[in-house]
Amino acid sequence: MEKRKSSVSKKSETKSVKSKKKAVTTHKAVAKKPATPKVKKLDLKKIVQVDFPEGQYIRQETPKNQIVLHHTASGRGVEGDIRWWKHDKRRIATQILIDFEGVIHQCYSSRxxxxxxxxxxxxxxxxxxxDYGIRNKILNQNCVAIEIDSWGGLRQGDIGGEWRSYTGSIIPDERVQLYPDGFRGYKAFEKYTDEQIESVRQLLVYWGERYEIPLTYNxxxxxxxxxxxxxxxxVWSHTSYRSDKSDIHPQPEMIAMLKALS
Incomplete structure (x- = not known):
């Protein structure tokens, strides 16, 4: 009797082991794939509406087929740029400014x-x-534009070797984008922040859909x-139109974002 019990016990253990192996195999087969991260869309409610005088832009609806990227070439904060535009009789302005934190400020409608x-x-x-006499006007009429808050091109100090803005402000190394071969007369620029680049992306996607503007990288x-x-x-840069402009600069993170839209 003892031998029979031992035999039954061994068979039972064998079945149990096989059952566990099957269970493990089945578990591997139904393993879930990691979830694809969601891409954020533009939240229109978070856009800061600027109290901008109607006389400082042309309140005329025009078709849009280009998006132009600029940077301000000024210090932190868009308030100074907006004040300057408000008192400029030439009606120079862009629809959008993006501050260092990526907050979007709208001066007037993209229409x-x-x-x-x-x-x-x-x-x-x-x-x-x-049509050289009217082409500049046509280009301005048929585009929407973004100003990214940034010092722009930097110069290296003679003594400490630090990078400075044209006003003499020292820019920390972690905020400096180097161009060893130079770009539009500068060896370095202040970097656009990750938050700014993300806000640009969201605006490009939104305007691309709204105005049917292709986002293929140029x-x-x-x-x-x-x-x-x-x-x-x-999508173009101010450098696409003028040889005397250095905005925007070809920061690798900006290029990667633009290429990912294609």
Missing amino acids: FWAHHIGVKSSFLKARGFK EDMWDVSDRALAGHDG
């Missing part, structure tokens, strides 16, 4: 327009544009582009 590109007619004529946006000057659809 309307103001001057911000500033391409000279002589420059356009030299590049063969027959490789030629970092130099003067005849496609940009001709009004070719897409």
Whole structure:
């Protein structure tokens, strides 16, 4: 009797082991894939509406087919830039400014327009544009524009080697983007923050859908582009229109974001 009990016990243990192996195999087969992180969309309610005079922009609805990126070339905070625009009789402004924290400030609706590109007619004529007398106005009318709060190009100090803004403010190394070969006359620029780049992304996606503007990355946006000057659809930089401008600079994180939209 004892031998029979032992035999039954061993068979039972064997079945139990096999059962556990099957259970483990089944568990592996139904393992869930990691969830794809959600991409944030533009929250219109979080946009700060600026008390901006109607006389400082042109309240005329125009079709939009380009988005132009600028930076302010000024210190932290967009309030000073807005004050300057409010008293500029030339009606220079952009629809949007983005501060260091990524907060979006809106001066006027993207349906309307103001001057911000500033391409000279002589420059356009030299590049063969027959409508050189009105092309700058057409470009301003048919685009929406963003100003990113940033010091822009930096110069290196003679004594300590620190990077400084044109006003002499020292910029910490972690906020400096170096360009060893130079870009538009500068070896370094103040970095755009992650929050600013994310806000730019959200605006591009929103405007791309609203105005059916293609978000395909334009490789030629970092130099003067005849496609940009001709009004070719897409996202461009101020550098795409003028050789004397350095906004925006080709920060790797900005380029990565723009390419990811394609």
